[in-house]
Amino acid sequence: MKPSLKLLDYSILQQCMHCGMCLPACPTYVATNKERHSPRGRISLMRAVADGELKLSPAFADEMSYCLGCLACQTACPAGVDYSNLLETARAEVQSAGLNQTFTSRFWRTVTIRGLFMRPRLLRFVGRLLWLYQRLGLQTAFRKIGLTKLLPKDLRRLEPQCPTIATKFSPQLIRPVESPAKKNHRVALLTGCVQDLVFADINRDTADVLLANGCEVHTPPVQPCCGSLHAHNGEANAAKTLAKRMIDLFPPSQFDAIITNSGGCGNHLRHYSALLADDAVYAPLAKLWDSKLRDIHEWMMEHGCRAPQAGLGDLTVTYHDSCHLTHGQKVTKQPRDLLKLIPGLKLVELPEANWCCGSAGIYNITQPEQSEQLLVRKVGHVIGTGASVLATANPGCHLQIARGLRQAGSPISLLQPVTLLARAYRAER
Amino acid sequence: MSSPDPAVLARLRAIVGVENVLTSPEDTIPYGFDGTAALKGPVGVVVLPGSTQEISEVVKLAAARGLAIVTRGSGTGLSGGSVPSAGCIVLCLTRLDKILSVDAANLTVRAQCGAITAAIDAAANKHGLFYPPDPGSMKISTIGGNVAENSGGLRGLKYGVTRDYVMGLEVVLPDGRIAHFGNACVKDVAGYSMKDLFIGSEGTLGIITEVLLKVVPRPAARRTMLASYDRMEDAAQTVSDIIAAKIIPCTLEFLDRMTIGCVEDYAKIGLPRDCEALLLMETDGHPAAVAEEAEQMLTLARARGARDVRVARDDAEALQLASARRSAFSALARVRPTTILEDVTVPRDKLAEMVAFVAEVAKKHKLLVGTFGHMGDGNLHPTFLTDERNSEEMARVHEALEDIVTKTLALGGTITGEHGVGLAKKAWLRRQVGENSHDLMREIKRAWDPQNLLNPGKIFD
Numbered sequence: 001m002k003p004s005l006k007l008l009d010y011s012i013l014q015q016c017m018h019c020g021m022c023l024p025a026c027p028t029y030v031a032t033n034k035e036r037h038s039p040r041g042r043i044s045l046m047r048a049v050a051d052g053e054l055k056l057s058p059a060f061a062d063e064m065s066y067c068l069g070c071l072a073c074q075t076a077c078p079a080g081v082d083y084s085n086l087l088e089t090a091r092a093e094v095q096s097a098g099l100n101q102t103f104t105s106r107f108w109r110t111v112t113i114r115g116l117f118m119r120p121r122l123l124r125f126v127g128r129l130l131w132l133y134q135r136l137g138l139q140t141a142f143r144k145i146g147l148t149k150l151l152p153k154d155l156r157r158l159e160p161q162c163p164t165i166a167t168k169f170s171p172q173l174i175r176p177v178e179s180p181a182k183k184n185h186r187v188a189l190l191t192g193c194v195q196d197l198v199f200a201d202i203n204r205d206t207a208d209v210l211l212a213n214g215c216e217v218h219t220p221p222v223q224p225c226c227g228s229l230h231a232h233n234g235e236a237n238a239a240k241t242l243a244k245r246m247i248d249l250f251p252p253s254q255f256d257a258i259i260t261n262s263g264g265c266g267n268h269l270r271h272y273s274a275l276l277a278d279d280a281v282y283a284p285l286a287k288l289w290d291s292k293l294r295d296i297h298e299w300m301m302e303h304g305c306r307a308p309q310a311g312l313g314d315l316t317v318t319y320h321d322s323c324h325l326t327h328g329q330k331v332t333k334q335p336r337d338l339l340k341l342i343p344g345l346k347l348v349e350l351p352e353a354n355w356c357c358g359s360a361g362i363y364n365i366t367q368p369e370q371s372e373q374l375l376v377r378k379v380g381h382v383i384g385t386g387a388s389v390l391a392t393a394n395p396g397c398h399l400q401i402a403r404g405l406r407q408a409g410s411p412i413s414l415l416q417p418v419t420l421l422a423r424a425y426r427a428e429r
Numbered sequence: 430m431s432s433p434d435p436a437v438l439a440r441l442r443a444i445v446g447v448e449n450v451l452t453s454p455e456d457t458i459p460y461g462f463d464g465t466a467a468l469k470g471p472v473g474v475v476v477l478p479g480s481t482q483e484i485s486e487v488v489k490l491a492a493a494r495g496l497a498i499v500t501r502g503s504g505t506g507l508s509g510g511s512v513p514s515a516g517c518i519v520l521c522l523t524r525l526d527k528i529l530s531v532d533a534a535n536l537t538v539r540a541q542c543g544a545i546t547a548a549i550d551a552a553a554n555k556h557g558l559f560y561p562p563d564p565g566s567m568k569i570s571t572i573g574g575n576v577a578e579n580s581g582g583l584r585g586l587k588y589g590v591t592r593d594y595v596m597g598l599e600v601v602l603p604d605g606r607i608a609h610f611g612n613a614c615v616k617d618v619a620g621y622s623m624k625d626l627f628i629g630s631e632g633t634l635g636i637i638t639e640v641l642l643k644v645v646p647r648p649a650a651r652r653t654m655l656a657s658y659d660r661m662e663d664a665a666q667t668v669s670d671i672i673a674a675k676i677i678p679c680t681l682e683f684l685d686r687m688t689i690g691c692v693e694d695y696a697k698i699g700l701p702r703d704c705e706a707l708l709l710m711e712t713d714g715h716p717a718a719v720a721e722e723a724e725q726m727l728t729l730a731r732a733r734g735a736r737d738v739r740v741a742r743d744d745a746e747a748l749q750l751a752s753a754r755r756s757a758f759s760a761l762a763r764v765r766p767t768t769i770l771e772d773v774t775v776p777r778d779k780l781a782e783m784v785a786f787v788a789e790v791a792k793k794h795k796l797l798v799g800t801f802g803h804m805g806d807g808n809l810h811p812t813f814l815t816d817e818r819n820s821e822e823m824a825r826v827h828e829a830l831e832d833i834v835t836k837t838l839a840l841g842g843t844i845t846g847e848h849g850v851g852l853a854k855k856a857w858l859r860r861q862v863g864e865n866s867h868d869l870m871r872e873i874k875r876a877w878d879p880q881n882l883l884n885p886g887k888i889f890d
Contacts, residue, residue: 011766014766015762018462019464019505019566019762020464021569023569024568033477033523033524035460038459041459044458044461044462048454057455059456060455078692078756078757078759080694080762
């Protein structure tokens with residue numbers, strides 16, 4: 001059955017009583033002051049489609065794509081509208097109707113979403129090739145002699161944004177099972193896709209923090225993509241396939257918790273039960289899975305995270321909320337509390353900390369202009385705090401804001417809260 | 430949803446710029462409603478002017494062509510006041526959002542009509558000043574919309590409503606002329622008080638483009654308290670006791686059990702779900718007076734059987750409690766698909782009787798209702814939780830509303846305390862104000878706007 005706004009439970013659309021409480025929370029409405037770029041405006045368009053008053057059109061498709069999907073509206077909405085569900089359904093319907101597709105966008109979609117992100121080994125192989133390209137100095141050389149100009153337009157724009165691939169991926173840093181001196185919990189660690197290729201060291205830090213708090217850590221070397229990219233971009237069937245693979249690899253009954261350290265993945269991962277509700281076999285497993293899924297900060301604070309005995313010197317840190325961690329998973333206080341455990345660390349609040357940085361999954365690729373405006377706004381606030389470190393807990397935000405800080409010539413370094421905590425534990429020795 | 434003819438569109442584009450005239454359905458459908466449930470209208474064209482001059486030009490064009498104009502700000506109204514009528518031009522004023530000046534010597538703020546209410550108070554705050562009217566949607570609503578609807582808020586008892594703070598207005602009249610009323614003088618009896626005719630006129634007499642507002646010194650201290658009760662009457666009686674003790678708190682808000690549950694589901698701030706009534710009280714002013722009044726209010730609440738009394742630890746918690754109360758209406762939408770909000774108001778001493786009556790009516794018509802509102806000023810918001818697609822249930826909702834209105838008028842109350850008549854309440858206006866008064870209102874409208882171009886069909890037909 002194809003996803004469709006007409007077939008969706010109509011009461012989800014009706015839940016929006018268009019009071020407007022979402023308007024000031026929505027980055028695209030604030031930027032444009034036009035109702036169609038607001039959550040209630042988009043919902044009214046979706047409702048018009050469901051009512052048969054509006055045909056699926058390229059303009060409708062554009063609007064669904066212009067939404068960041070940051071879910072700040074869900075935090076602002078007293079009525080509890082399930083915007084995330086509405087947006088995913090609308091995008092899936094746009095996708096299956098074949099709207100907003102140029103040849104190149106279809107090509108890249110096939111290569112990335114249907115290709116690389118369905119095949120973890122292939123993804124790592126391509127990652128390794130990219131690493132070689134960067135390592136052998138080819139990137140610099142190609143740029144110097146202008147060879148990158150031969151790339152197609154889309155790639156040329158993205159080439160400078162390509163993150164530096166890590167020298168070692170997660171399996172080279174984390175053994176499949178690692179045990180602490182005294183075991184209190186048995187947990188699974190999800191290594192992610194981008195996180196694995198670019199920030200495998202953060203996965204190592206996450207494992208170290210878990211070990212230091214009595215958790216036996218299970219990290220299978222080959223893990224599927226969680227499917228969030230697919231669900232957010234209208235590929236519902238692929239998302240379901242990946243969710244099942246994930247549940248097969250990590251039978252939820254065998255773990256006290258399934259740990260993710262990426263805000264964006266986490267928000268998708270903890271809603272498998274909705275995704276697989278119609279599947280007789282997987283529905284009950286997905287329900288159990290959702291109940292076991294924890295963001296790392298949430299898990300640590302839930303079980304009384306041990307305060308490190310050593311600090312990292314006098315350090316002023318500010319914290320940026322990843323949208324899907326704070327608006328999606330409602331994990332807002334825990335990362336801050338975790339940072340405050342580190343002796344000598346001073347946490348200063350970032351203005352508009354929960355305002356999207358413009359990374360938003362692949363938004364920086366699909367909507368570069370709006371993304372850049374948000375990045376500039378974010379970087380301005382970060383620099384204004386006077387902090388020397390910005391902490392955040394999502395690879396997308398990490399890459400985006402690090403690029404923004406570089407562009408602005410700022411020396412502020414970007415680290416994730418678990419990295420800071422892991423370093424403090426290491427300093428104890 | 431037909432667009433006006435191409436010549437009109439071309440002229441509109443020439444006046445406000447091509448990018449500020451919206452005609453595609455994807456652009457215009459989102460302007461077909463305001464904050465009122467179950468009401469929407471067709472939109473042919475949306476115009477977003479950038480100055481008073483442009484508005485005047487647009488109105489002149491509309492007058493020449495006999496086209497209706499429905500003005501809106503952020504579209505948060507709760508009586509359908511800015512729902513478009515067939516064939517109209519929707520005039521959206523959100524681009525005129527500048528706060529022009531804060532005059533600390535004369536205690537005034539001058540702002541464009543599209544300035545956000547909360548931004549006006551924030552600008553005043555920088556000078557140690559205070560703009561008291563705080564409608565529930567203050568973070569979104571525009572000041573022009575507040576003046577057009579004469580909005581109230583949580584501080585009505587002590588500080589009054591929007592009307593009490595309007596000193597001057599700039600208005601575009603139905604023929605496009607620009608007129609100015611009032612000034613920064615506290616005393617001014619030159620001629621009719623014309624500005625007062627525009628306040629609360631719901632966009633039917635003119636388009637408010639600029640406002641001159643009164644502000645007051647910001648209170649140095651504030652204390653917020655929350656009391657829970659097993660009986661709504663006890664909460665209402667506490668309010669009467671406080672006022673009898675010669676205390677005028679700035680806020681006395683109540684929530685019933687249904688509303689408490691919904692607000693707590695959203696805000697998660699530890700409201701007690703098992704009580705029948707919550708009373709949110711706030712006093713502000715000189716620190717010594719605030720401390721004394723707060724102490725007295727707590728004593729009075731306990732004496733009336735308050736089960737638990739909690740004092741906000743700091744400003745952050747006080748803000749959290751007030752924000753939770755502000756979310757009440759939208760939070761009630763969690764329960765059922767459609768949320769029909771009422772705004773009846775009775776003299777303060779009749780409030781407990783009215784709240785009990787609402788509960789009875791809901792029971793009689795087998796409906797779900799959540800009631801909250803302003804206990805200090807008798808303004809309550811019975812909110813029916815229903816489904817607009819269920820016509821049988823909707824018919825019962827209308828019967829219940831009829832009962833509530835009849836009772837309200839019998840108690841000497843009003844059909845709307847702060848939301849306006851708009852579309853939602855026009856059926857009852859004549860019953861409340863009487864034939865002569867109703868006729869006079871219509872005569873004024875006819876004399877002023879003979880072509881019936883400004884917001885036609887609102888307040889009366």
